[in-house]
Amino acid sequence: MLPTGAKVARRICSKGPGQVEFRSHVTPCLFSRNRAETFTHYGNLVIAAPVLRALLRLSVLLQGYDTGGWYDEVFDTNGRPRPEAEMLLNIIGSQPDGEFERLQETANAALINLGITFNVYSDGAGVERVLPFDIFPRVVKEEEWERIERGLIQRIFALNLFLQDVYNEGKILRDGIVPEELVLSAPSYREACRGLTPPRGIWCHITGTDLVRDGDGRFYVLEDNLRCPSGVSYVLENRHLMKQTFPDLFASSLVRSVDDYPGKLLSLLNYIAPRPDHIRAGVLTPGLYNSAYFEHSYLAQQMGIELVEGRDLVVDDDALFMRTTRGLERVDVLYRRIDDDFLDPEVFREDSMLGVPGLMRAYSKGRLGLANAPGTGVADDKVIYAFVPEIIRYYMGEDPILDNVPTYVCWREDDLKYVLEHMSELVVKPANESGGYGLLVGPHATKKELEDFARRVKANPRNYIAQPTLALSRAPVIVGDHLEGRHVDLRPYILYGRDLYVLPGGLTRVALKKGSLVVNSSQGGGSKDTWVVSAGAR
Amino acid sequence: MLSRVAESTYWMARYIERAENIARFIDVSLNMSLDAPLAFSDQWQPLVSITGSIEDYQSRYDDVNRDSVIQFLALDPENPSSILSCLRTARENARSIREVISADTWEQVNRFYLMVSSPNAPRRVKESPGTFFADVRRYSQLIAGVADATASHDEAWHFMQLGRLLERADNTSRLLDVKYFLLLPSVEEVGGAVDEMEWSILLRSATALAMYRRKFGQITPENVVDFLLLEPEFPRSILFCLEHAEESVHAITGTPSGGFRNPVERQLGHLRSELAFSQVHDIIGEGLHEFLDTFQRHLNRIGDAISETFFGWQPASSAVPASAGGHE
Numbered sequence: 001m002l003p004t005g006a007k008v009a010r011r012i013c014s015k016g017p018g019q020v021e022f023r024s025h026v027t028p029c030l031f032s033r034n035r036a037e038t039f040t041h042y043g044n045l046v047i048a049a050p051v052l053r054a055l056l057r058l059s060v061l062l063q064g065y066d067t068g069g070w071y072d073e074v075f076d077t078n079g080r081p082r083p084e085a086e087m088l089l090n091i092i093g094s095q096p097d098g099e100f101e102r103l104q105e106t107a108n109a110a111l112i113n114l115g116i117t118f119n120v121y122s123d124g125a126g127v128e129r130v131l132p133f134d135i136f137p138r139v140v141k142e143e144e145w146e147r148i149e150r151g152l153i154q155r156i157f158a159l160n161l162f163l164q165d166v167y168n169e170g171k172i173l174r175d176g177i178v179p180e181e182l183v184l185s186a187p188s189y190r191e192a193c194r195g196l197t198p199p200r201g202i203w204c205h206i207t208g209t210d211l212v213r214d215g216d217g218r219f220y221v222l223e224d225n226l227r228c229p230s231g232v233s234y235v236l237e238n239r240h241l242m243k244q245t246f247p248d249l250f251a252s253s254l255v256r257s258v259d260d261y262p263g264k265l266l267s268l269l270n271y272i273a274p275r276p277d278h279i280r281a282g283v284l285t286p287g288l289y290n291s292a293y294f295e296h297s298y299l300a301q302q303m304g305i306e307l308v309e310g311r312d313l314v315v316d317d318d319a320l321f322m323r324t325t326r327g328l329e330r331v332d333v334l335y336r337r338i339d340d341d342f343l344d345p346e347v348f349r350e351d352s353m354l355g356v357p358g359l360m361r362a363y364s365k366g367r368l369g370l371a372n373a374p375g376t377g378v379a380d381d382k383v384i385y386a387f388v389p390e391i392i393r394y395y396m397g398e399d400p401i402l403d404n405v406p407t408y409v410c411w412r413e414d415d416l417k418y419v420l421e422h423m424s425e426l427v428v429k430p431a432n433e434s435g436g437y438g439l440l441v442g443p444h445a446t447k448k449e450l451e452d453f454a455r456r457v458k459a460n461p462r463n464y465i466a467q468p469t470l471a472l473s474r475a476p477v478i479v480g481d482h483l484e485g486r487h488v489d490l491r492p493y494i495l496y497g498r499d500l501y502v503l504p505g506g507l508t509r510v511a512l513k514k515g516s517l518v519v520n521s522s523q524g525g526g527s528k529d530t531w532v533v534s535a536g537a538r
Numbered sequence: 539m540l541s542r543v544a545e546s547t548y549w550m551a552r553y554i555e556r557a558e559n560i561a562r563f564i565d566v567s568l569n570m571s572l573d574a575p576l577a578f579s580d581q582w583q584p585l586v587s588i589t590g591s592i593e594d595y596q597s598r599y600d601d602v603n604r605d606s607v608i609q610f611l612a613l614d615p616e617n618p619s620s621i622l623s624c625l626r627t628a629r630e631n632a633r634s635i636r637e638v639i640s641a642d643t644w645e646q647v648n649r650f651y652l653m654v655s656s657p658n659a660p661r662r663v664k665e666s667p668g669t670f671f672a673d674v675r676r677y678s679q680l681i682a683g684v685a686d687a688t689a690s691h692d693e694a695w696h697f698m699q700l701g702r703l704l705e706r707a708d709n710t711s712r713l714l715d716v717k718y719f720l721l722l723p724s725v726e727e728v729g730g731a732v733d734e735m736e737w738s739i740l741l742r743s744a745t746a747l748a749m750y751r752r753k754f755g756q757i758t759p760e761n762v763v764d765f766l767l768l769e770p771e772f773p774r775s776i777l778f779c780l781e782h783a784e785e786s787v788h789a790i791t792g793t794p795s796g797g798f799r800n801p802v803e804r805q806l807g808h809l810r811s812e813l814a815f816s817q818v819h820d821i822i823g824e825g826l827h828e829f830l831d832t833f834q835r836h837l838n839r840i841g842d843a844i845s846e847t848f849f850g851w852q853p854a855s856s857a858v859p860a861s862a863g864g865h866e
Binding site: 112113114115283287288293294297298300301306307308309311312322323324325 | 539540541542543544630633634635636637638641644645648649652693790848849
């Protein structure tokens with residue numbers, strides 16, 4: 001007669017809990033090398049005790065796990081683990097009882113103790129929150145990642161050419177590829193940048209492009225963030241936490257490293273500095289109460305450069321200086337995390353207390369490098385976004401590697417008509433907001449919300465676009481003592497300096513609220529570590 | 539280094555040291571009240587006076603008793619010099635200079651604040667004040683140790699030292715002043731068993747009892763004052779604090795020791811040498827309280843000179859739109 005454990009194992013191996021079948025990922029590790037282990041005989045299968053234990057644990061964690069018909073990042077439509085996720089499931093299953101849940105609690109406590117927080121505006125200034133971190137990693141297989149990488153490099157390269165063109169010759173506008181009216185009417189278009197060429201001709205040094213995986217399993221570009229994309233500090237800190245949590249795994253170096261990001265960013269800043277030697281660089285922050293303050297200070301610390309506020313800086317003789325305990329010292333390059341609007345009250349918003357009067361003078365005289373260059377916002381306007389595939393074809397003479405999400409531009413009459421008629425099926429977005437503010441998710445909206453939004457769109461069609469509601473892919477997250485599927489997106493980070501570099505993986509944001517499609521940190525989102533691994537690694 | 543960063547570093551250290559010293563004030567009073575409850579019952583008020591917040595206290599509390607005073611000094615968020623408020627300020631300062639202090643230092647400052655602001659802190663203060671205030675002391679010492687061992691001893695570190703040492707000098711003088719309030723102004727009238735116990739509690743609250751014993755053995759008020767004021771080798775004595783604060787100022791400016799190039803160096807050097815050439819008998823003869831009062835005024839002037847010399851910039855308006863930074 002078989003022991004009870006084996007019966008359970010039989011059930012797991014043949015059918016699996018819920019929709020999941022384990023046979024495929026169990027087989028490779030069925031035989032333990034340790035002869036002292038207890039073996040359980042089942043038919044002609046011999047299962048080593050640790051494997052059996054792993055199965056039991058996974059079966060508890062995955063009790064009732066249901067992919068619910070969505071594209072799942074870990075399990076395929078038959079409930080089998082995807083090859084690139086097998087290694088991960090093996091590791092999780094090999095944790096002692098309750099260990100995985102305990103590791104999650106340890107990670108939460110570490111975030112609080114380390115003060116890895118962001119500020120939430122709607123809750124009033126000074127309210128800090130921890131960005132919830134789920135320790136079940138998101139896995140992207142290497143072949144897929146390589147395509148993403150090539151696609152992003154192509155896209156950013158083209159967008160940079162676009163920026164240089166629209167602020168200088170305007171060829172793409174004359175050729176009618178992108179309507180001139182749309183570019184000039186974009187609120188993020190900066191007249192002050194007309195005729196400027198930034199150091200080394202680079203405009204968008206740091207980009208965080210939002211990708212989503214739709215129900216068809218393909219990645220699409222949802223948004224280009226070319227102004228001050230945030231979140232990279234979470235990628236680095238999440239990885240740090242994961243290394244502490246699963247040290248063995250990283251020792252085998254199957255997961256591509258993200259550690260060289262601060263070094264790459266620093267050499268980028270040095271690359272665009274006007275003087276070649278004795279470069280003094282700084283991160284310009286709006287201050288302690290900005291939502292991304294942690295990140296500003298983290299990056300400054302990692303790069304070993306100054307974290308400065310507008311009040312620390314002064315422009316004299318068209319050069320930038322900072323106030324130190326020994327008087328004024330020259331600053332050559334800023335990674336600025338303040339929006340264009342607030343950068344220089346002499347040129348942009350007069351009431352800005354955050355910026356530095358005269359900053360743009362120093363910049364346009366070539367005495368200061370700025371990353372990103374002022375004026376990049378025009379290329380991530382959500383209306384211009386709809387034209388990016390054409391922009392890529394125009395400058396590169398090749399098809400885009402990564403597709404856009406189909407987009408209706410309300411500025412076009414036909415599109416506007418369609419959007420107004422189908423509003424309840426669409427996601428409608430304002431062209432110039434970020435952080436998930438001010439958008440309408442048609443299928444979840446009330447009748448009144450739909451009517452209100454229709455009025456707003458009609459009043460200012462230029463300012464709105466609409467996209468079909470996407471079936472965002474899901475990934476398992478820890479909920480109490482088990483796993484449930486939640487929707488995720490992916491934000492890789494691209495650096496444009498001497499060459500183009502894509503940080504392997506990027507930030508996986510996850511909508512922690514059950515059923516929610518909004519992944520923004522300001523709206524109940526969390527994050528996961530993102531692993532780029534070769535398929536079949538175990 | 540940036541003036542703003544130097545200022546935050548200095549104040550972070552000052553506020554952490556202040557929190558530690560408030561814990562010491564409370565601790566010495568708690569111990570005295572346990573040993574001599576009747577004699578001590580009306581001694582809680584001087585404790586509030588010594589922190590300079592008696593008016594604030596009287597406007598918000600009905601009467602003076604142990605629990606209210608401890609609540610006021612430890613956890614009252616509206617009292618700007620409560621331990622909780624000190625740590626809130628220390629942490630805000632630390633948060634604005636995270637990139638300068640080491641990651642380990644920041645983590646300990648953050649944990650310290652989380653401990654004091656935790657929802658169960660009021661219960662701990664009420665039920666086991668001794669261990670709570672011991673934890674406060676320990677965290678402060680831990681932060682000094684971690685900063686010492688993990689951050690470069692550069693300009694920022696010297697500003698931290700400067701803040702910590704000046705605050706400690708100020709607080710040691712206040713700690714002595716508590717004793718002045720508790721006991722009689724004239725040295726000749728004190729003595730006897732109860733008194734020796736009280737002086738030993740005072741020494742213990744400055745972690746000075748063992749060190750004192752090794753130097754003087756027997757406890758006499760004059761020697762205790764000598765030790766806490768003028769002992770050049772004990773790290774909480776006022777002379778020690780001033781000497782090392784002066785060293786840090788000279789490390790910051792590069793001015794050779796013995797000379798001065800700015801008001802901070804001149805005033806600090808002056809005060810330090812005056813103290814170094816004083817004798818305890820004369821100080822007590824002329825009145826300890828008066829001496830400490832004058833000392834604190836000088837110390838305040840040095841604080842002002844530090845602001846003017848090193849942090850001389852106009853603070854920006856606080857009307858900053860929170861959403862101005864990119865948050866894509």
